[in-house]
Amino acid sequence: GNSVTQMEGPVTLSEEAFLTINCTYTATGYPSLFWYVQYPGEGLQLLLKATKADDKGSNKGFEATYRKETTSFHLEKGSVQVSDSAVYFCALSDTGTASKLTFGTGTRLQVTL
Amino acid sequence: KAGVTQTPRYLIKTRGQQVTLSCSPISGHRSVSWYQQTPGQGLQFLFEYFSETQRNKGNFPGRFSGRQFSNSRSEMNVSTLELGDSALYLCASSLIASNTEAFFGQGTRLTVV
Numbered sequence: 001g002n003s004v005t006q007m008e009g010p011v012t013l014s015e016e017a018f019l020t021i022n023c024t025y026t027a028t029g030y031p032s033l034f035w036y037v038q039y040p041g042e043g044l045q046l047l048l049k050a051t052k053a054d055d056k057g058s059n060k061g062f063e064a065t066y067r068k069e070t071t072s073f074h075l076e077k078g079s080v081q082v083s084d085s086a087v088y089f090c091a092l093s094d095t096g097t098a099s100k101l102t103f104g105t106g107t108r109l110q111v112t113l
Numbered sequence: 114k115a116g117v118t119q120t121p122r123y124l125i126k127t128r129g130q131q132v133t134l135s136c137s138p139i140s141g142h143r144s145v146s147w148y149q150q151t152p153g154q155g156l157q158f159l160f161e162y163f164s165e166t167q168r169n170k171g172n173f174p175g176r177f178s179g180r181q182f183s184n185s186r187s188e189m190n191v192s193t194l195e196l197g198d199s200a201l202y203l204c205a206s207s208l209i210a211s212n213t214e215a216f217f218g219q220g221t222r223l224t225v226v
Contacts, residue, residue: 032213043117043203043217051213089156098215099146099207100169103156 002027006090006104013111019077021107023064023090026071031092033057033066033073034101038087046098047075047088080111115140117206117218125224131192134221138185138206144168145187146215147179150201159202162187163209191223199225 007022025031032051036044048057053068062077073090090104118137126132138145146169147159158171162181179189185206191198201222205215 036217041219043219044205045217046214049213091156093213095169097144097207098205098213099144099161099163100158100171101146101148101156101215102158103148105155 002031002092002094002102004090004092004102004104006088006107009087009106009108011107011109013080013109015082015111015113016079017111019075019080019084019109021075021088021090021109023073023075023104024071025073025090025092027092027094027102029094030068031094032098033064034091034093034098035062035064035073035075036089036091036103038089038106040086044089049098080109082111082113085109085111117204117216119202119204119218119221121221122219123222123224125226126194127226128194128196130194131190132194132223133188133190134202134204134223136187136189136204136206136218138187138204139216142206142208142216143185144207144209145181145185146205146207147187147189148203148205149173150203150220151199156203159189194225196225199223 035047048059050057050066091101144163146161161169181187201220203220
């Protein structure tokens with residue numbers, strides 16, 4: 001079956017530090033890949049997505065590249081802000097839609113001044 | 114426009130009871146998916162409805178059921194509640210079944226005592 005593995009958290013960074021959250025996946029075929037963010041007390045918000053190999057998703061300074069050869073979709077940001085503190089989820093869909101997602105366990109990011 | 118609305122936001126039920134949760138998708142969205150989020154199991158897909166038909170189902174017991182109405186609003190029902198059903202239940206809607214962006218509600222926090 002499908003699965004998503006994320007690096008364990010929490011990740012604690014100082015403001016303006018570089019962020020990488022690792023994500024690898026197992027799936028048949030060519031899944032679509034997503035990063036979602038969850039702020040305290042909120043639902044999930046789509047951060048970025050990539051639907052085919054070598055696609056780069058980007059939004060709000062975050063980027064992730066769909067690497068089929070390494071089955072990875074690592075999230076990066078060059079300079080984090082305190083407001084980026086949240087839980088980040090990597091997810092995949094093998095149906096070509098966002099309606100049946102397999103999520104990773106989530107990585108909590110804490111950014112301090 | 115209004116986002117995905119889930120009601121109620123919080124619920125406390127006793128073991129053995131049943132519960133019904135409601136989800137109103139974004140206006141015009143026809144696909145609704147449900148997820149269960151727990152600290153131990155993370156985010157797990159429950160089921161997806163499109164045009165009043167269940168299209169996909171996750172690996173949950175038959176105590177978990179759902180339906181979708183002609184106005185795309187969806188309900189999920191859990192019968193014979195167990196302590197382990199305590200979770201945040203999230204609903205997500207998409208414009209059409211093949212869309213690659215899902216919008217999540219804030220969730221219903223169910224506590225079973």
